[in-house]
Amino acid sequence: MPASPMLRPKYWGFHLLALVLVAIAGGLGMWQLKAWQQHRTDEARDLTKIAPEELDAVIGPDDPFPGRKVGQPVVVEGTWVQDATLFISGREHDGRDGYWVVTPVAVGEPDGPALLAVRGWVADPADAPGTPEGSTAFVALLQPPQGTGQVDDDPADDVLPQVRLADYLQHVDQDLYGAYAVITDDIPDGDWPHGETAVNDGTDGLAPASIDQLPEVGRTTAIRNLLYAIEWWVFGLFAGFIWWRWTRDEVERLSEPGTAPLG
Template structure:
């Protein structure tokens, strides 16, 4: 134990500790920068300027994975007879329902997109669905597929917002998406955003690689310190006198 506390060994301990701590800290700093880049990309998309729905998604298009949360402008006509409610939606810590009414995407259009008008504690609290022309800005979302089972197929309440469940209520086609009205419609509280955009795999990748590089350097510095200590503690072979032949 005394050999570990010599000035030479104490210097080695200090250098090894500094290298490991600095490398670990710089790695954490780069990792945090990588995470901030990804979080920033998520926020930026939801706060982007609204674009026409047609600029992001067509009636027969698959949902673009990089457009989750994109604000879109929908201009058309409401289909109040197709209004439904989506259960088990929370708002400010309270369970309730989404109020969903499809909108056509233009005068005389055969295509419609479900719009989450807002949130209500119970379906009975929902105001009458709007009629006539409409103009809504909402966050674009992919259809849900939670696997939840609808226990009552005769009512207007669904456990998830699946486009397939609404097709029978609309004369025409439905987009493979829905939109959550940013400010709510008709005084309703806006529905909470269910899904955020997923950042691309390359977002902040350089920072992540730098973090890994620093951690590898720290591990290597720790290995060098361990080898130095181990070699220094090896006992030198003892010298034995050669017995005399006389």
């Protein structure tokens, strides 16, 4: 059986060019795909185990919540605000329904802007320990304010259905940060500071609360990289198709009587 005329050395350059174009397109497509995956991984990263930052380095009193800092550990230093502890209903712990215990912490001056701190969980507000007094310092996980649309059936009591700043402002005279923080005792050894910057007397007598939110990946995150990957693969397929079509046409041309090879 005679060898295909397309295997002659004079055609090797055409084959090599097609191979290089397909390989380049495939490689660039994979590079863009990995960039798309990395961007999405970065956006969904769990910040809860990284080193804490000072609160004001992450969010200021008048700043909107930084979307990429959900779950960020922050060091909070300030003074407990008295007569401002409220309870957030509908919170579970070990399968039991109960309440979060939330007390504002005035950051800086005692009458300065306050950050809502979730001190822990309790089954019944009547069993919750009193509000700590004086200064405090702790590490907590930053969370965006909640806004599920739940209505507070009794604005006069000390129970709220969610950590919503507009509801809490009716119970405190100070400005509030556009965030709240959950104090946690889930601190692996060596992962972040212990001692006074990790836990404090504000959590005494309470079960630990768990955070509600970690970063979610948006549908359009790094979508351009994904589209570029598809574009490069389409280009590679097109190059491969052109090579196949040219090879077929050249074989047909060479099969005609009296036709000499190209070149």
